[in-house]
Each structure stands twice: as C-alpha cells, then as structure tokens.
Amino acid sequence: MKRSAREFEYSEDTLQLSKFAKALGHPARIIILKHLSNQSCCFTGDLLEVLPLAQSTISQHLKELKDAGLIEGEVNPPKVRYCINESNWKAAGELFQTLFKEDFSNINCC
Amino acid sequence: MKRSAREFEYSEDTLQLSKFAKALGHPARIIILKHLSNQSCCFTGDLLEVLPLAQSTISQHLKELKDAGLIEGEVNPPKVRYCINESNWKAAGELFQTLFKEDFSNINCC
DNA sequence: TCTATCTATCGTACATTTGCGATAAACTAT
DNA sequence: ATAGTTTATCGCAAATGTACGATAGATAGA
Numbered sequence: 376m377k378r379s380a381r382e383f384e385y386s387e388d389t390l391q392l393s394k395f396a397k398a399l400g401h402p403a404r405i406i407i408l409k410h411l412s413n414q415s416c417c418f419t420g421d422l423l424e425v426l427p428l429a430q431s432t433i434s435q436h437l438k439e440l441k442d443a444g445l446i447e448g449e450v451n452p453p454k455v456r457y458c459i460n461e462s463n464w465k466a467a468g469e470l471f472q473t474l475f476k477e478d479f480s481n482i483n484c485c
Numbered sequence: 486m487k488r489s490a491r492e493f494e495y496s497e498d499t500l501q502l503s504k505f506a507k508a509l510g511h512p513a514r515i516i517i518l519k520h521l522s523n524q525s526c527c528f529t530g531d532l533l534e535v536l537p538l539a540q541s542t543i544s545q546h547l548k549e550l551k552d553a554g555l556i557e558g559e560v561n562p563p564k565v566r567y568c569i570n571e572s573n574w575k576a577a578g579e580l581f582q583t584l585f586k587e588d589f590s591n592i593n594c595c
Numbered sequence: 596t597c598t599a600t601c602t603a604t605c606g607t608a609c610a611t612t613t614g615c616g617a618t619a620a621a622c623t624a625t
Numbered sequence: 626a627t628a629g630t631t632t633a634t635c636g637c638a639a640a641t642g643t644a645c646g647a648t649a650g651a652t653a654g655a
Contacts, residue, residue, distance in 0.1 A: 385512040389519075397510030401613085402495040402503040405584070409499075412587045420632070432614055434633055439612090452622040453631040459587075468585030474515070475578030477522045477569075511643085530602070542644050544603055549642090562652045563601040 388470065395467040398443035403428060404436050411446060411459050419454045498580065505577040508553035513538060514546050521556060521569050529564045 385393075399405060403426055410425055422433050437457060440446045444463040449456045495503075509515060513536055520535055532543050547567060550556045554573040559566045 385516070389512045389515045393510055393512040393515050396506045396508075396515075398506075399584075400503055400507030400510045402499045403613095405499045405503050405506075406495070408584065412584075428613095429615055430632075431616075431634080435613075438633080450621090450632095453620095453629090454622095455632060464585065464587075468581075471578075471581040471585065474509075474518065474522075475574065475581065477574075513643095538643095539645055540602075541604080541646075545643080548603080558602095560602090560651090563599090563650095565602060 391466075392470045392474065394443055395445065395470065398440055398445055401436065403433070404440055407433075407436060407440060408445065408459070411457060412464075419451075419456050501576070502580045502584065504553055505555065505580065508550055508555055511546065513543070514550055517543075517546060517550065518555065518569070521567060522574075529561075529566050 399408070406426060407422060410422065420430070420433065422437075423430060426433055428436075437446070437448070441448060441457075444460055445467065446457050447460045449458070509518070516536060517532060520532065530540070530543065532547075533540060536543055538546075547556070547558070551558060551567075554570055555577065556567050557570045559568070
C-alpha cells in the first residue's frame with residue numbers, strides 16, 4: 376500500500392459521502408437544512424431569525440451547502456431563494472442509509 | 486436573535502448529528518467505518534493495508550471516530566481491536582434517517 | 596532481561612474552517 | 626438619479642484539521 380495520500384484514489388461513493396458528511400458537520404448547517412426541509416419549500420435569508428450568526432457567516436454556510444450540492448439558490452433580486460437540491464438530497468440519503476444498514480443485532484462481537 | 490455563537494444553544498439532536506457527520510467527513514474515516522461494518526466484527530490496525538496513510542495518522546482518525554462515539558477499542562496488547570459502537574451507530578443511523586426522510590416528490594417548489 | 600511488535604502520543608508544518616465587520620454588487624422603488 | 630434592501634465577497638484573526646516522523650509505552654516471547 377502506498378504511503379502517500381496524494382496518489383491514492385478513494386472510490387467515488389466514498390468521496391461523495393464524505394463530502395456530504397462534511398457539509399453536515401456543523402450545527403448551523405443542520406439547522407439550515409432542517410429549516411429548508413420543513414418549509415415544504417424554498418426560502419431566503421430569514422435564517423437571520425433562526426441562527427445566532429452574522430449575515431456574512433450564514434452566507435458562507437449557505438455557500439458550503441451549495442458547493443456540496445445539498446441546496447441550490449435561485450436569484451430573485453434582491454433576494455435569493457434557497458431550496459433543497461432534491462436529487463442530491465436523495466442521493467445523500469441513500470449513501471448514508473447504505474452505510475448504516477448493518478444492525479449487528481445478531482453478531483456477538485468483542 | 487442573539488448575534489453571538491457563544492451563548493446560543495443548539496438542540497441536543499442537532500449537536501449530536503453534526504458531531505457524527507463531522508466524524509464521517511473524511512474519506513479515510515468512511516473507509517475505516519465501512520471496513521469495520523463489513524468485517525462482521527472487530528478489527529485492529531491492518532488498516533495500514535487498507536489506507537495510504539502513516540500509522541500515526543490512522544491512529545488519529547481512529548481517535549476521532551472513538552471520540553465521536555462511533556467506534557470503540559478493546560486493548561488486547563500489543564494490539565487494539567476496534568469495533569463499531571453498536572448503540573451509537575444505531576443512533577447515528579436514525580438521526581440521519583430522520584434528517585433525510587423528506588422526499589419532496591409531490592412538492593412543486595422553486 | 597532483551598527484543599520485537601503494535602499502538603498512542605508528541606511536536607511540527609501546513610491547510611482549512613469558522614467567525615466577524617466592512618464593503619461591493621444587484622436590483623426595486625421612489 | 627438616488628436611496629433602500631438583500632446577499633455575496635473580501636480581509637482578517639483565531640481555532641481546528643490533516644499529515645508526517647520520532648518517540649514512548651505495553652506486552653509477548655526468546
């Protein structure tokens with residue numbers, strides 16, 4: 376096994392899953408996603424009412440969620456409406472479900 | 486809404502979910518968890534054969550997974566056997582499932 | 596006791612993340 | 626044109642994450 380992270384290729388699924396997970400790895404972003412998936416639909420920056428963060432910080436979190444593909448924004452000046460990106464959301468859900476499908480209930484381990 | 490991250494309390498579920506997600510937010514740790522959940526059972530540091538990383542780095546990743554509660558290690562000198570922490574694994578699976586349960590299939594959005 | 600094996604931890608370097616205020620950009624409405 | 630509203634981006638500081646080699650600790654076996 377190569378001892379260099381550079382030349383190694385993780386599988387596409389592994390990379391995708393870790394990317395989604397990383398995007399979920401901050402409580403503010405969980406709040407945003409919960410908010411977006413509760414609102415039956417889209418949404419703009421009244422996140423300022425929901426999160427204890429500066430506008431610029433929230434904008435940054437939105438950008439990360441967008442870069443991860445979990446949400447998308449529709450410019451509707453001067454506002455921007457954010458929604459869950461449904462296909463990627465579905466894909467993410469499936470990747471997590473696959474990872475956690477083992478239940479170990481009948482395995483006598485350790 | 487307070488404009489200070491310090492004094493704000495995220496809900497327990499949100500914090501727990503983001504903590505689990507953060508632990509999953511690196512491909513090496515995904516590999517480790519997949520490996521541990523495929524082996525029907527426990528495991529030690531033959532992760533060196535699986536990952537392109539130095540032993541110390543792998544040890545660090547294991548520590549993060551352990552700190553997040555996703556795995557546990559049983560010292561069995563000079564080796565250490567790592568296993569999925571089943572109850573936390575189950576809890577994590579449920580938290581993710583809850584987050585992703587919406588399917589949006591009948592909502593006309595954006 | 597000495598050696599070999601396995602793992603954790605330390606120290607270090609570099610990159611990324613998180614947060615803020617200030618500012619710019621884009622459009623509406625006056 | 627001007628002013629107001631909303632959001633993104635810049636610049637900065639502090640904290641955290643990632644990776645490595647070197648070293649320490651714990652134990653089994655010679």
